[in-house]
Amino acid sequence: MAITSIKNLKEFSTNNDRFEGAHLLCPGCAHSMIVRELMNCTDDNLVISTNTGCLEVSTAVYPYTSWDTSWIHIGFENAATAISGAEAMYKARKRKGTLKDPNAPVKFVAFGGDGSTYDIGFQWLSGAMERGHDFTYICLDNENYANTGGQRSSSTPVGATTTTAQAGSHSYGKKEKKKDIVSIMAAHGAPYVAQLAPNKWKSMAQGFQKALGTEGPCFINTVSACTTEWRFDPKDTIHITDLATDSLMFPIYEIIEGHELNILYRPKNVIPVEEYLAAQGRYRHLFKPEHKHVIESIQKEIDQKWEMLQRREEARI
Amino acid sequence: MAEKYEIKETEVWDGNYAISQALRQAQVDVVAAYPITPSTPIVENYGNYVANGYIDGEFVMVESEHAAMSGCVGAAAAGGRVATATSSQGFALMVEVLYQASGMRLPIVLTVANRALASPLNVRGDHSDMYLGRDSGWIQLDAFNAEEAYDMTLCAFRIGEHLNVRLPVMVHQDGFLTSHTAQNIHPLSDEEAYGFVGDYKCVDEMLDFTRPVTYGAQTEEDWHFEHKAKQHKALMDSRTIIDEIFAEYGNLTGRTYKRVESYLMEDAEVAIVALGSSVETCRLAAEELRAEGVKAGVVAPRCFRPFPFDAVREALKDVKAIACLDRSSPGGAMGALFNEVSAALYSTQARPMVTNFIYGLGGRDFSVKEAKRIFMEQKAHVDAGHITTPIQQFSGLRGPKLGFFETKRS
Numbered sequence: 001m002a003i004t005s006i007k008n009l010k011e012f013s014t015n016n017d018r019f020e021g022a023h024l025l026c027p028g029c030a031h032s033m034i035v036r037e038l039m040n041c042t043d044d045n046l047v048i049s050t051n052t053g054c055l056e057v058s059t060a061v062y063p064y065t066s067w068d069t070s071w072i073h074i075g076f077e078n079a080a081t082a083i084s085g086a087e088a089m090y091k092a093r094k095r096k097g098t099l100k101d102p103n104a105p106v107k108f109v110a111f112g113g114d115g116s117t118y119d120i121g122f123q124w125l126s127g128a129m130e131r132g133h134d135f136t137y138i139c140l141d142n143e144n145y146a147n148t149g150g151q152r153s154s155s156t157p158v159g160a161t162t163t164t165a166q167a168g169s170h171s172y173g174k175k176e177k178k179k180d181i182v183s184i185m186a187a188h189g190a191p192y193v194a195q196l197a198p199n200k201w202k203s204m205a206q207g208f209q210k211a212l213g214t215e216g217p218c219f220i221n222t223v224s225a226c227t228t229e230w231r232f233d234p235k236d237t238i239h240i241t242d243l244a245t246d247s248l249m250f251p252i253y254e255i256i257e258g259h260e261l262n263i264l265y266r267p268k269n270v271i272p273v274e275e276y277l278a279a280q281g282r283y284r285h286l287f288k289p290e291h292k293h294v295i296e297s298i299q300k301e302i303d304q305k306w307e308m309l310q311r312r313e314e315a316r317i
Numbered sequence: 318m319a320e321k322y323e324i325k326e327t328e329v330w331d332g333n334y335a336i337s338q339a340l341r342q343a344q345v346d347v348v349a350a351y352p353i354t355p356s357t358p359i360v361e362n363y364g365n366y367v368a369n370g371y372i373d374g375e376f377v378m379v380e381s382e383h384a385a386m387s388g389c390v391g392a393a394a395a396g397g398r399v400a401t402a403t404s405s406q407g408f409a410l411m412v413e414v415l416y417q418a419s420g421m422r423l424p425i426v427l428t429v430a431n432r433a434l435a436s437p438l439n440v441r442g443d444h445s446d447m448y449l450g451r452d453s454g455w456i457q458l459d460a461f462n463a464e465e466a467y468d469m470t471l472c473a474f475r476i477g478e479h480l481n482v483r484l485p486v487m488v489h490q491d492g493f494l495t496s497h498t499a500q501n502i503h504p505l506s507d508e509e510a511y512g513f514v515g516d517y518k519c520v521d522e523m524l525d526f527t528r529p530v531t532y533g534a535q536t537e538e539d540w541h542f543e544h545k546a547k548q549h550k551a552l553m554d555s556r557t558i559i560d561e562i563f564a565e566y567g568n569l570t571g572r573t574y575k576r577v578e579s580y581l582m583e584d585a586e587v588a589i590v591a592l593g594s595s596v597e598t599c600r601l602a603a604e605e606l607r608a609e610g611v612k613a614g615v616v617a618p619r620c621f622r623p624f625p626f627d628a629v630r631e632a633l634k635d636v637k638a639i640a641c642l643d644r645s646s647p648g649g650a651m652g653a654l655f656n657e658v659s660a661a662l663y664s665t666q667a668r669p670m671v672t673n674f675i676y677g678l679g680g681r682d683f684s685v686k687e688a689k690r691i692f693m694e695q696k697a698h699v700d701a702g703h704i705t706t707p708i709q710q711f712s713g714l715r716g717p718k719l720g721f722f723e724t725k726r727s
Contacts, residue, residue: 045526047395047523047524049391056535057535060531060533060534060535061534061535061536061537062534062535062536062540063540065531065534067529067531068529069529070523070524070526070529070530071523071529071530071531071532072390072391072394072523072531072532072533073532073533073534074387074390074391074414074417074533075387075413075414075417077383078383078384078387078414081379081384081387081388081391082387082388082390082391082394083391084349084377084379084388084391085347085349085377085387085388085389085390085391085392085393085394085395085399086391086392086394086395086523086524088347088349088375088377088388088392089346089347089375089391089392089393089395089396089397089399089524090395090524091375092346092347092373092374092375092397093346093395093396093397093524095373096346096373096374098346098397098517099524100522100524100525100527101526101527104526106524106526123380123381123384124380124381124383124384124387126380127379127380127381127384130380131377131378131379
């Protein structure tokens with residue numbers, strides 16, 4: 001039985017396991033926390049698709065599977081379309097009366113990393129959102145192509161070093177801004193879009209439940225701290241995520257029907273982004289004197305974004 | 318419930334319309350598609366049936382052909398009848414997912430209005446797309462005219478969904494030449510057609526929640542080979558099932574198909590092996606030459622994959638000279654049909670002379686006159702006792718003759 005009313009973390013974390021613990025994700029990887037929480041927050045049957053990426057290669061290596069639910073992986077880019085097809089088949093068979101159990105409640109969910117969501121699968125995701133299938137897409141955003149050894153993605157933030165946007169004697173790492181996927185998805189007119197984080201587990205579970213309970217295409221971007229490529233100790237995953245949300249590097253908010261924005265977490269004490277950056281190896285080079293300006297500009301961007309989110313929330317439009 | 322569609326005993330349909338009707342009659346659960354010339358009318362017609370209540374299934378118009386096949390895979394894994402249509406560049410964009418569909422053993426039906434591949438951009442018919450799919454693990458059926466496009470589409474569902482096959486099936490027709498050419502067609506009634514195709518039989522469906530399934534797992538050197546071997550065996554073993562289903566369809570319609578179609582081959586001395594609408598052109602040429610005393614015949618693989626190695630060998634074993642016609646740019650090799658047919662004939666006692674013609678690229682016309690010329694060239698080889706031309710030639714090409722490789726038999 002899954003838990004649908006959330007009382008405490010201990011109960012929540014020990015409940016149900018349709019996602020089996022025996023998988024090959026790195027120790028300390030936040031992916032499994034996010035996936036388990038999604039699967040724990042509903043009693044309904046699940047049909048899940050997953051793009052190629054860390055989650056996929058770590059959970060379905062024949063003859064084993066970590067998925068005690070219907071699951072499909074086709075390619076790098078098309079989890080949103082795979083789930084579109086499955087959802088269309090469900091509708092067709094429901095209409096024709098050919099489902100084995102027509103009354104069994106079911107939810108359709110797609111997972112992708114930032115590589116498949118922001119980059120290679122962007123078109124497939126956009127198409128599925130526009131078509132209005134009844135599904136929830138969850139991006140496990142670890143800000144790089146971690147499965148292939150840590151290359152840049154369009155989600156990689158300014159200043160982070162990756163194997164294809166390296167810091168060096170002539171470079172401070174990635175120079176291009178992180179793509180604002182949440183706004184893009186909201187601009188599709190999706191009924192529910194959110195950015196959530198596993199350290200704020202209660203708001204994440206509630207966000208998942210809202211998405212699953214909303215008819216139509218919903219999108220959730222989750223920050224998934226990557227111990228291997230962000231370079232921190234595996235025991236510190238939640239600590240790093242705390243720094244991400246409390247520095248407002250990852251603000252937690254939702255957008256309903258493409259316009260109604262609600263901030264879901266307001267840090268009591270907002271910390272300077274420097275603390276978040278200093279805790280990770282991927283930003284170490286920024287603390288050289290010649291790159292100080294990069295940290296300043298990152299902080300400036302964060303402040304502007306937070307200001308924008310608050311004004312959008314106040315405006316209620 | 319879908320509205321009743323009135324169908325006459327004889328209809329005047331082009332290949333695309335015939336296929337749309339076959340999809341409607343098969344009561345496909347999900348069509349996920351993206352339009353591309355010359356297959357576009359298939360999905361437009363289908364969209365018309367949807368808009369007017371003739372379809373109970375879902376019609377998902379996706380944003381690309383890659384997504385079309387991806388949607389088909391997701392839908393098929395959820396347990397139901399699935400079909401789509403494409404051509405050319407769209408086919409090329411689908412290729413990644415074609416391999417995934419067959420690897421997952423999902424019996425999707427893909428109807429292909431064959432068209433050239435760019436560059437240069439060309440919307441006309443040749444077999445470049447069909448050839449691009451030849452290693453993808455799909456069954457490939459070839460229709461030579463519009464009625465056959467209808468017939469092959471109905472047969473494709475039966476073949477692919479057969480529990481001992483469970484493979485995706487392509488139905489090929491020539492772009493424009495077949496897809497847009499109307500002819501008299503004798504369709505089955507809706508009841509007969511659905512009775513032949515039958516209800517879809519679910520296997521490992523994602524919507525049976527009592528038995529969760531994992532689709533698209535990873536296998537490395539430990540298991541990948543065994544999976545691919547099993548898939549190949551299923552393709553090879555489908556040959557007898559295809560024969561059975563063709564025979565059953567013949568009993569129902571009087572139109573009996575074979576994996577290799579032989580025409581005037583009983584005593585043939587020279588033969589052309591071809592695919593697509595050119596088969597009918599070559600048959601006319603053979604008829605005319607027979608009247609002139611030339612023992613000409615035509616062999617046409619109805620089933621391009623699994624390649625009918627055995628049946629091709631049987632059909633051609635007593636022939637002296639054979640021209641294999643490939644309507645696809647061979648890209649630095651002999652044409653694919655030439656290679657397949659030569660390989661089949663190498664294990665015969667007689668080892669007849671085989672030459673290769675590249676023809677009709679980008680929709681270049683192929684005439685009865687040209688087919689006759691090719692037959693007569695084979696006759697010249699027979700009379701001389703050896704191949705008198707380059708082994709690979711281009712037929713219908715402007716400018717100086719182009720040919721490659723000489724025979725070495727001494």
